[in-house]
Amino acid sequence: MIPGGQTLGVLGGGQLGLFFVLAAQRHGYPVWVLDPDPHCPAARTAARHLCAPLDDPVALEEFTRGVAAITVESENIPAATLAHCAAWMRPGPEAVRIAQDRCLEKSFLRDLDLPVAPFIALDAGTPLPPVTDDFPFPALLKTARWGYDGKGQETVVRAEDLAAAWQTLGAVDAVLEARVDLAAEFSILLARGEDGMVVFYPAAHNYHRDGILDLTLVCATEPTAVEAEARHMALRIAEALDYIGVLAVEFFVDGHGEILINELAPRPHNSGHFSLDASIHSQFDQQLRCLCGLPLGDTRLLSPVAMMNLLGDLWNPQEPDWSSILEHPQTKLWLYGKREARPRRKMGHLTILPEHSHAIAKTVAALRRSLALPDLPPLGFLPECADPGLLPTAPHRPEHE
Ligand code: AMP
Numbered sequence: 006m007i008p009g010g011q012t013l014g015v016l017g018g019g020q021l022g023l024f025f026v027l028a029a030q031r032h033g034y035p036v037w038v039l040d041p042d043p044h045c046p047a048a049r050t051a052a053r054h055l056c057a058p059l060d061d062p063v064a065l066e067e068f069t070r071g072v073a074a075i076t077v078e079s080e081n082i083p084a085a086t087l088a089h090c091a092a093w094m095r096p097g098p099e100a101v102r103i104a105q106d107r108c109l110e111k112s113f114l115r116d117l118d119l120p121v122a123p124f125i126a127l128d129a130g131t132p133l134p135p136v137t138d139d140f141p142f143p144a145l146l147k148t149a150r151w152g153y154d155g156k157g158q159e160t161v162v163r164a165e166d167l168a169a170a171w172q173t174l175g176a177v178d179a180v181l182e183a184r185v186d187l188a189a190e191f192s193i194l195l196a197r198g199e200d201g202m203v204v205f206y207p208a209a210h211n212y213h214r215d216g217i218l219d220l221t222l223v224c225a226t227e228p229t230a231v232e233a234e235a236r237h238m239a240l241r242i243a244e245a246l247d248y249i250g251v252l253a254v255e256f257f258v259d260g261h262g263e264i265l266i267n268e269l270a271p272r273p274h275n276s277g278h279f280s281l282d283a284s285i286h287s288q289f290d291q292q293l294r295c296l297c298g299l300p301l302g303d304t305r306l307l308s309p310v311a312m313m314n315l316l317g318d319l320w321n322p323q324e325p326d327w328s329s330i331l332e333h334p335q336t337k338l339w340l341y342g343k344r345e346a347r348p349r350r351k352m353g354h355l356t357i358l359p360e361h362s363h364a365i366a367k368t369v370a371a372l373r374r375s376l377a378l379p380d381l382p383p384l385g386f387l388p389e390c391a392d393p394g395l396l397p398t399a400p401h402r403p404e405h406e
Contacts, residue, residue, distance in 0.1 A: 007073050007297040009033030012052065014072035014093070016059060016086065018045030020341040020351065021078035021273055021289075024281065026050045028289035034297070039068050046341045047078075065089045076250065076296050080105040080271050081151060095199075095296045096250040100271045103246070107180045108149045110269055117245055119238050120265045122257070127171060127179040136164045141183045146170045149178035154349065155216015160184075185265060189258040191232070192276045193239040196251045196291035196301055203240060204291070204304045206284065208232040209276040211255075212381050217349060220313050220369065220381060221276045223283065224362050225306040235264055242269065250295045251288050253277060275314070275351070282337050282356040283310035309362035311369050315353040319376060320346030329375035333368065335359055 007013070013029055015022045018040030026036045026047050035052035038045070039059060048054040053071070057064035060083040068090075069075070075093040080101050087098035094101075103109045108126040115121060123141060125134055126149075142164060148157035159170040161181065171179060190213065194206040208228065212220040228236060239254040253274030255267040277288040286294075286302030294301055319325050324346070330338055340353035355372060359365050373380060 006299065007034075010035075011073040011297075012037060012071055013293075013296060014039065014068055014075040015047065015051075015078055016075060016082055016090070017078035018042065018047035018051065018054065019078055020046050022047035023050060023341065024273070024278075024287070024289040025076065025078060025292055028287065028293045032290075032293060034293070037068060037072055039064060044344045046343060049342065059083055060085045062089075069093060074296050076292055077101060077272055081153075096246070096248050096252070096271045100246045100248055100250075100252075104269045104271045106149050106178075107147055107152070107182075107268070108178060111180060111182075113245075114242070114266050117241060119241065120263070122185050122265050123183040125181045127181060129176055129178050133168055133171065136167065136181070140164070140181075143184050145182050145184055146174060147180050147182060148174050149180055154218075155213075158216065185257045186260040187257055188260050188262070190256065190267070191235070191258070192253050192255045192274060193232070193235045194251065194253050194274060194277045194280075194288060195236075195239055195243060196288070196295055196304075197243045197248050198295055198301050199249050199298055201244075202301055203243065204301045205236050205239075206277060206280060206288070206304045207306055208235065209279065211276050214379075214381075215349075217316065217351075218275050218314055220311060221279055222309075222311050222365060223279050223306060224309045231258065231262065231264055238264075238266065251277075251292045276312070278339075278354055279310040279312040279356060280304075281339070283308050283358060308358045309365060311355075311357040311359075311365050313355045313357065313369065313372065314351055315340075315355065315376075316348070317343075317346035317350035317352050318348045319378075320352065325376060330355065330372060333357070333372065336368070336372065 012035050014037045015025050016039055018038040022038055023046040029036045037053040038047045038051040039055045041058045043056050055064045075090050082101055091098045103113050111121050111124050143162045146159045146161050159173055161167050161170045190211045192209045195203055197203045207223050210222045235256050243252050251273045253270040257265045257267050273288040273292055280287040283306055285305050290302050335358045337356040343352055346352055357368050359368055
């Protein structure tokens with residue numbers, strides 16, 4: 006166990022790094038942040054900001070000399086950094102290495118017999134692999150690395166279009182993935198301690214727009230059969246990786262109600278931001294607890310909740326006037342303090358904590374109107390939201406451990 010007062014490190018200083026710093030500080034741990042951006046969100050609150058590329062050898066040496074343990078806010082960590090920090094890292098470097106490469110990730114999941122959309126790996130510097138007649142088109146071509154929020158993706162309508170799409174993406178390592186006829190998307194977030202104890206958050210139901218998470222809804226219902234199955238899959242992944250930390254697993258639900266795993270995040274996740282306001286312990290509290298070997302916290306939901314992302318597109322031409330948002334007493338505004346508002350950049354989020362779950366859709370619609378955001382498709386595929394009841398999600402030990 007790492008006692009309070011010891012210095013912790015986080016690789017990356019975006020909003021996820023910032024929230025980790027805040028959680029750690031609250032528990033008496035100063036945090037050093039390594040991030041090349043002098044204005045990164047975590048820099049203002051961190052005890053120390055090492056402003057250098059993540060693979061800068063001098064900065065890495067200083068970082069590992071100064072901290073007792075290291076966590077990550079992103080899976081996009083250079084291999085040299087993973088190697089240098091391996092002895093301090095939770096989760097370990099292998100989980101991060103797998104999650105940062107879509108080809109590795111999908112092969113890992115397939116080897117575990119977990120369901121993923123049909124895919125074909127394309128390796129840079131080698132000829133296009135054959136596409137069998139039964140491969141379903143249209144499909145998506147995604148770069149294996151560095152893609153997020155729909156970046157680094159091209160639609161491929163027919164097999165004949167694949168070569169051109171690959172060139173558009175720079176002919177880098179990529180994965181051709183069947184397009185799923187999406188009925189719903191949700192994520193399962195768990196925290197796993199060093200003793201194998203696991204806690205789950207209630208499933209986060211996610212609505213994307215243009216490949217970016219727009220809205221998450223979470224209610225304290227008992228897990229549905231589909232959610233229970235997804236939890237079981239997430240647990241298998243965590244165990245296979247001997248994972249220590251917070252793990253997010255994104256799921257697709259197809260038109261037949263079957264679930265497929267989209268991707269993994271070896272860290273807290275945007276769809277878990279609801280937990281900052283609506284859970285007994287947030288995903289960042291759990292990240293800290295896992296990192297320091299502290300007991301896991303209770304994940305129960307205190308209120309039904311919606312989380313809505315605020316993207317840079319809203320800063321057009323300047324920061325929105327938040328007064329109409331602040332007029333909603335059950336809505337909380339989070340701004341990450343990023344200096345430059347670019348389109349699609351995550352600048353902040355809202356948490357909406359209505360008294361009754363059936364008020365969520367109405368409040369969300371009103372908030373969206375006041376920000377001139379388009380309506381979302383009807384929130385029809387949500388499970389019926391129960392009124393806030395507390396879910397029995399006390400830490401549970403997998404039976405075979
Ligand atoms: P990703 O960056 O791969 O998580 O993709 C971002 C979003 O794009 C997902 O959350 C989906 O809404 C959509 N998407 C990605 N891959 C697929 C797919 N194979 N079929 C349908 N929609 C997809």
